[in-house]
Each structure stands twice: as C-alpha cells, then as structure tokens.
Amino acid sequence: MNIEQIRQPFTDIFPGDYSGNPMQRNTPKVLFATIEPAGFDSPKLIAFNESLSQEIGLGKYEAKDLNFLVGNNLPENIKTYATAYAGHQFGNWAGQLGDGRAILAGEITSRDGKKTEIQWKGAGATPYSRHADGRAVLRSSVREYLMSEAMYHLGVPTTRALSLAFTGEDVVRDIMYNGNPQLEKGAVVIRTAESFLRFGHFELLSAQGEYKTLQNLVDFTIDNYYPEIISDGIQKYKDFFENICTRTADLMTEWFRVGFVHGVMNTDNMSVLGLTIDYGPYSMMDEYDLNFTPNTTDLPGRRYAFGKQGQISQWNLWQLANALHPLIKDEKFLEDTLNHYGTYFWEAHDKMLCRKFGFDELRETDEEFFISWQGLMQELHLDYTLFFNQLEKLNLASDIKALFENISYSALDDEKTGKLEDFIKKYEERLSSNTISKEESLSLMKHSNPKFTLRNYLLYQCIEEINTGKNGMLEKLTHALENPYEELYPEFSAKRPDIYDDTAGCSTLSCSS
Incomplete structure (x- = not known):
C-alpha cells in the first residue's frame, strides 16, 4: 500500500495541539490531541478489503503493510491524533467526550480526487479514553468490519472497513456488565470515511463558547464535504443545517428499509455527513418489532428502539441546532426546519415502504395500510426481511399459511392465518390499482428488499x-x-x-x- 500519500487534513487548520498524558481526559479549548498508537508485537491479519484499498488510492496489500494496519512503525510523515467532541448520551448532556478508541492516521486522495479519512479503532488509549485502555476485542472488531461493509453493499450511507487484524494481546472485558470479566483476543480494525465529523464536534465548541473555532469548523466542513452549498454569510450556515437534516432523514429511511437498529443513537454517534457510524450494540431486525432495541444498556426505557429512530434523530438535530445557533442566530428558522424534518422523514419513509411493497406511488390511503401491516407483523411475530421475500413469491395459487408459517417466530393458528389472509387480500387490491406493470412492481420490490442481511x-x-x-x-x-x-x-x-x-x-x- 502507498501510505506515504497520507496527509493530515484537520490539524493544520484548527488550533490546539496537546501532547500530554494519554490518559488525561480534559483538554479544554482544543479540538484534537496528538497521540501515537500503542504498537503490538505479534499482529496477525484476519481480513483485508482489497477492493476498497484500490478504490481509495492505497493500492494492493503487501506483507510489510501489516505493521501499518495495526499502527506499528509508522513513517515520519504520518502524525496521528484523536479528536475531542461532546455529546448527549441517552438524552443527558455528557460534556466532553472524544475518540477514546479511535486514532486518525490522516487522509488520502485517490486518483479521481476523492478524499478518504483513515482511522484505527482499538489501537490504544487517547486523552479521551477516560479510564479505559483504548483497545478493542475481536468480537466488536469483526462486527464493525463486516456490518459496515454489509451496509455499504445494501446501499446505506456508512463508514467502511479496510482491514481486520489480531493484535496478539488479550483484553479484559465484562461483556454483559454483570461482574464477570474475562480475557478476550484483542483486535484492530481500520475504518474509513469521507469524514468522521460528528454532531458532538460542533456541540463541544459551542458549549465551550469557542464560536470562532466553531465557525472555522463549519466553514471547513462546508468547503470539503458540501460543495452544493454556494451561499455565503448566515445563509451558508442555514443551508448547512438544512442539508444535514435532509441527509439524516434519508439515512433513517434507509435504516428502516433494511431493518437496521443502531442501538446507541447518542449525538456523538451521529455523522454530519449522514453516514452510519460507530457499530456497537446494533442489530439487523429479525422478528418485526417497533419496540426492539438490541442494546441492554437501553433497557427498560428503549429510547433507541427500532421504531423510535426517526424521532430520536430529530431530537439529536435539535441539539445540533442549539450548537449552531451562535452562527445562524435565527430561532424561527431553526424551529421551522426541525418541524419540517418530521414531515419530510415520514413522507420519505412511506415512499420507501411503497417501493418495498411494489406500489407505483404514495397515496393517501396507504398510511392506513401501513399501520395495519405493522400491527399484523407484530401480532404474528413475522420476520421482517423474510416477509418481503415471501411477498415477492405471492401469486393467485399461493397457500398463504404455507408461504408464511416458516417465517413466524410463533405458531400460525387458524385465527392468525385468517388475519394474514385478510391482509393479503387488501394488499392484492392495492396492487391491482397500480399504474405500472406487474414486472415493474416486482422490480421495485427486488431492488428494495434484500435477500440477505447480516444477522x-x-x-x-x-x-x-x-x-x-x-x-x-x-x-x-x-x-x-x-x-x-x-x-x-x-x-x-x-x-x-x-x-x-x-x-x-x-x-x-x-x-x-
């Protein structure tokens, strides 16, 4: 790989170098801290994403590249660092946070001019690790490596994964927080993104009253990642916020389409580019349940349950609006934009469901249909992905019970089968009113409904x-x-x-x- 091309896109623009104790958390009035990866004596490659490496401009993997993949023996031109951000966690202000397990190598530009940030996750402690060790275990690293790539191929905006490697160390973790810590194999994953900037980066600067640095950060973000924004003055910052709202709503719609539940939608886990970031206690939907949350920390409140992801994203955007207010200075604009968010999201959501069902367009009566479908799915405990796969196989000769009984997580008795048959009749009536052909309808479904999700x-x-x-x-x-x-x-x-x-x-x- 050609790692000599990696440069630092961020540190030469914003003030505040900090090179002190790597376990020191509070780094006020700075945006990043220089820190070197821990280094590992006995790394071993598990997986390497060759196609991504070629795409972003790093080229083919060679055996000597293993050192870089775990943060060992870096060339002098690479100055590694972690960034500071803040956030609302489970609805509460958490103050300063930061990259506790992530260390940025820098940015690389491909031949077509595309810029990509490269980041190690699990390569050691940073000033923002608090009392943690900055390491990662195999299970979390495998989950991030595979799911970020799965989301990419599903067509969902996301960070991506370049490599996965054993560190050769054992790491102590209490997987269920129940007082039963155990040794697990350590690992490092390299993840990539156009940018890892989060809502929390802007929240931190605003909370500290660092409005000039906040403006610098917003200008930097617009210049590098929002080329469609050509306005200036306050209007530029208004356009910036509106664009973030649109990208976030579109991302939530995609999560609902494929059945993804993030599990920990804190503001520090929200991308200002509308990407899926931080793959922790996530899950793809098995049994359809609007109240499902895969995160044990989210029980019993279920703040981040599947069905709440739209409204939580709006709540998070309210916090971002508060952070950007010193630049926008227009409460009515921010309030109107956030109120419009709900309208935009639900319209996008219902249009997405139309495609999943093979409908030609969204009609007024479709909302009632979708509500009845949601109730049926939950009452019959049907598998989300498999339901739509079976729906594609539906024809006039179909035995409804035989078609759907193997995708239910409970037995389909006569009463439940009857409800399913009634719903299918309503579905077929709606299909018959389509202005597109059956072939076009089926094509919509096949492009919207995955056959495989990474459960x-x-x-x-x-x-x-x-x-x-x-x-x-x-x-x-x-x-x-x-x-x-x-x-x-x-x-x-x-x-x-x-x-x-x-x-x-x-x-x-x-x-x-």
Whole structure:
C-alpha cells in the first residue's frame, strides 16, 4: 500500500495541539490531541478489503503493510491524533467526550480526487479514553468490519472497513456488565470515511463558547464535504443545517428499509455527513418489532428502539441546532426546519415502504395500510426481511399459511392465518390499482428488499469460528454481504434459530467492546 500519500487534513487548520498524558481526559479549548498508537508485537491479519484499498488510492496489500494496519512503525510523515467532541448520551448532556478508541492516521486522495479519512479503532488509549485502555476485542472488531461493509453493499450511507487484524494481546472485558470479566483476543480494525465529523464536534465548541473555532469548523466542513452549498454569510450556515437534516432523514429511511437498529443513537454517534457510524450494540431486525432495541444498556426505557429512530434523530438535530445557533442566530428558522424534518422523514419513509411493497406511488390511503401491516407483523411475530421475500413469491395459487408459517417466530393458528389472509387480500387490491406493470412492481420490490442481511447470530457464529483459527464463515459471509439482493446461500435466508434467542451477542448486546 502507498501510505506515504497520507496527509493530515484537520490539524493544520484548527488550533490546539496537546501532547500530554494519554490518559488525561480534559483538554479544554482544543479540538484534537496528538497521540501515537500503542504498537503490538505479534499482529496477525484476519481480513483485508482489497477492493476498497484500490478504490481509495492505497493500492494492493503487501506483507510489510501489516505493521501499518495495526499502527506499528509508522513513517515520519504520518502524525496521528484523536479528536475531542461532546455529546448527549441517552438524552443527558455528557460534556466532553472524544475518540477514546479511535486514532486518525490522516487522509488520502485517490486518483479521481476523492478524499478518504483513515482511522484505527482499538489501537490504544487517547486523552479521551477516560479510564479505559483504548483497545478493542475481536468480537466488536469483526462486527464493525463486516456490518459496515454489509451496509455499504445494501446501499446505506456508512463508514467502511479496510482491514481486520489480531493484535496478539488479550483484553479484559465484562461483556454483559454483570461482574464477570474475562480475557478476550484483542483486535484492530481500520475504518474509513469521507469524514468522521460528528454532531458532538460542533456541540463541544459551542458549549465551550469557542464560536470562532466553531465557525472555522463549519466553514471547513462546508468547503470539503458540501460543495452544493454556494451561499455565503448566515445563509451558508442555514443551508448547512438544512442539508444535514435532509441527509439524516434519508439515512433513517434507509435504516428502516433494511431493518437496521443502531442501538446507541447518542449525538456523538451521529455523522454530519449522514453516514452510519460507530457499530456497537446494533442489530439487523429479525422478528418485526417497533419496540426492539438490541442494546441492554437501553433497557427498560428503549429510547433507541427500532421504531423510535426517526424521532430520536430529530431530537439529536435539535441539539445540533442549539450548537449552531451562535452562527445562524435565527430561532424561527431553526424551529421551522426541525418541524419540517418530521414531515419530510415520514413522507420519505412511506415512499420507501411503497417501493418495498411494489406500489407505483404514495397515496393517501396507504398510511392506513401501513399501520395495519405493522400491527399484523407484530401480532404474528413475522420476520421482517423474510416477509418481503415471501411477498415477492405471492401469486393467485399461493397457500398463504404455507408461504408464511416458516417465517413466524410463533405458531400460525387458524385465527392468525385468517388475519394474514385478510391482509393479503387488501394488499392484492392495492396492487391491482397500480399504474405500472406487474414486472415493474416486482422490480421495485427486488431492488428494495434484500435477500440477505447480516444477522447477529451469523456474526456470533463467525466470531466463534475465527476464535478457533478458521476463516471459512468469514469468507462466506463476506461473499453474501457483497451481494445482498441475491440469494447465494439459502441457509442464511432463514429466521434466527431458537437456540440463539437468549444468547448474549445474538439477540441483545451491551456497549462493552
């Protein structure tokens, strides 16, 4: 790989170098802290994303590149650093936070001019690690590596993963926060993005009253990542906020489309570019449930449940609006923009559902149809992804019970089957009013409904196998996630087996890494 091209896009623009104790948390009035990765004596490569490496301009992998992939023996031109940000966590102001396990290598520009930031996750402590060690374990690293790539191939805006490697160290973690810490294998993942800037970066500067630096940061973000904004003065900052709202709503719509539940939508985990970032206690939807949250830390309030992701994103945008107010200085504009967000999101959401069902357009009566569908899905405990896969197979000769009984997480008795049959009749009536052909309708469905989603139990199986030194399932899952709209592996297109219902890491997870 050509790592000599990596440069620092951020540190030469904003003031505040800090090179002190790497365990020191409070770094007031600065935006970043220089810090070197810990270094590891016995790393071992698990996976390398060759196509991504070529795309972003790093080229082919060579054995000597393993050192860079874990942060060892870096060339002199690379000055590594972590950034400071703040955030609202579970609805409460948490003050200064920062990259506790992430260290930025810098930015690389590909031949076509595309800029990509490169970041290690799990390469050691930073000034923002608080009392943690900055390491990551294998299970969390595998989950981030695979799911970020799965989301990319599903067509969902996301960070991506370049590599996954063992560090050769063991790391102590209490996976369920129940007083049972255990040694686990350490790992480092390199993740990439156009930018890792979060809502929390702007919240920190605003909270500190560093309005000039806040303005510098916003100008930097617009100049580098929002070329569509050509206005100036206060209007530029208004356009910036409106664009973030639109990108965020579009991202939430995509999460709902594929059944993704983030699990920890704190403002410090929200991208100002509308990307999915920070793959922690996430889950793809198995049984459809608007109240499902995969994060044990989110119980019992279920703040970040699947069905609440739209309204939580709006709440998070309110916090960003507060942070940007010193630049925009227009309360009515911010309030009107945020009120419009709900209208825009739900219209985008319902249009997305129309495509999943194969409808030609959104009609007034469709909202009632969608509400009845949601109730049916929850009452019958139907699998979200598989329901739409089966719907594509529907025809006049279909035995409804036979078509859907194997995708229910509870038995379909006569009463439930009757409700399902009534719904299918309503669905067929709605389809018959389409102004597009059956072939066009089916094409909409096939492009909107994945055949494969990376379920937690599959990740669990993969992690268990990698722990034994085998990579067969990793390779198989990688092939499947790169082709999510094809049924390459029928064994993956099945509901979660019962044996994994109460297994930690399958149905629910903690924030522990």
